[in-house]
Amino acid sequence: MKKPLSVYVHIPFCERRCGYCDFVSCTALNQIDKYLQHICAEIKNFNFQDYQVKTIYLGGGTPSLLTPEQLETLFKCLPPCNGEVTIEANPNSLTDVKCAAYRRLGINRISIGVQSFDLATLRDLGRLHDVKQAIDAIKTAHKYFDNVSIDLIKDIPNHPFVTPPADVLAMIQHISIYALTKDDHCVLETDEPVNLPADFIRYEVSNYARKGYESKHNLVYWTGGEYIGFGAGAHSLLNNQRFCNSNDILTYHREPGIERTPEVIREEQIMLGLRLRSGVARDLLHNKETEIKLLQEYGLIRLTPTNIIATEAGLKVLNQIWLKLV
Numbered sequence: 001m002k003k004p005l006s007v008y009v010h011i012p013f014c015e016r017r018c019g020y021c022d023f024v025s026c027t028a029l030n031q032i033d034k035y036l037q038h039i040c041a042e043i044k045n046f047n048f049q050d051y052q053v054k055t056i057y058l059g060g061g062t063p064s065l066l067t068p069e070q071l072e073t074l075f076k077c078l079p080p081c082n083g084e085v086t087i088e089a090n091p092n093s094l095t096d097v098k099c100a101a102y103r104r105l106g107i108n109r110i111s112i113g114v115q116s117f118d119l120a121t122l123r124d125l126g127r128l129h130d131v132k133q134a135i136d137a138i139k140t141a142h143k144y145f146d147n148v149s150i151d152l153i154k155d156i157p158n159h160p161f162v163t164p165p166a167d168v169l170a171m172i173q174h175i176s177i178y179a180l181t182k183d184d185h186c187v188l189e190t191d192e193p194v195n196l197p198a199d200f201i202r203y204e205v206s207n208y209a210r211k212g213y214e215s216k217h218n219l220v221y222w223t224g225g226e227y228i229g230f231g232a233g234a235h236s237l238l239n240n241q242r243f244c245n246s247n248d249i250l251t252y253h254r255e256p257g258i259e260r261t262p263e264v265i266r267e268e269q270i271m272l273g274l275r276l277r278s279g280v281a282r283d284l285l286h287n288k289e290t291e292i293k294l295l296q297e298y299g300l301i302r303l304t305p306t307n308i309i310a311t312e313a314g315l316k317v318l319n320q321i322w323l324k325l326v
């Protein structure tokens, strides 16, 4: 039987680098074709025979900078996938022609980097689009996709979070909201309120979705599933090893992997589970009854017969909860 696998493809090119960016990205757009040659060679070198690819995610960078022809070149190298196929797009590089091409290539989910619905915030973040362009991009995506996600940023000094307008909310199914400064290993949430309609369920600390529209690809990361990353700086988890590619855009190579010990796996499961609405299996928390009782008394977690789940208050201090439970 084939094993499930998710595929991440990193497209590092951007028109301009944002000041806050900590992704592997560059503005050498004249290198896109060369990069695609490199990444296609890398993909073809991977043996997909034992795997059934469940999700594909094209992230960046700005994948929507690729022309339909460039994207077609890439898709010719990618394995078949009958599940969720996502592309990230920036509002100023998304067009009808591109959306139509995405559909032809089998892309069925689009994630738009809106970042804010406030013009001053967009300007201060150094974004190339304004609010109208963001809304126009969402309208364009909505014509072609019934699974549209947007990315927003909160906790920006002197810029309060602006809730998406109702007409925008009607066109999207998923919202990711990240704090401006975040560290993937130490989840930090601040008090800045996010008020979304109740049908956007906070299924992960930074992610909200209408029922059935949770990101299947990201859930693989959060539940310890296997994934392979292609491209500069891309990360993978395969055969119990974590490994990543180096960051150099045209000469990147795979760095040696790190085998996960049972203790590391357990710690990861607790951290990732705390981020999720489904919570952490209590089986992982042997000998932690005292800590669990205390956290419950403080209102930071709630218990189900099988799991512990961070409360709204707990989601703000996940790292401290994690330290108590590992």
Ligand code: SF4
Pocket: 013, 014, 016, 017, 018, 020, 021, 022, 023, 025, 060, 061, 062, 090
């Ligand atoms: S668009 Fe995204 S990836 Fe590109 S520079 Fe800005 S934050 Fe970084």
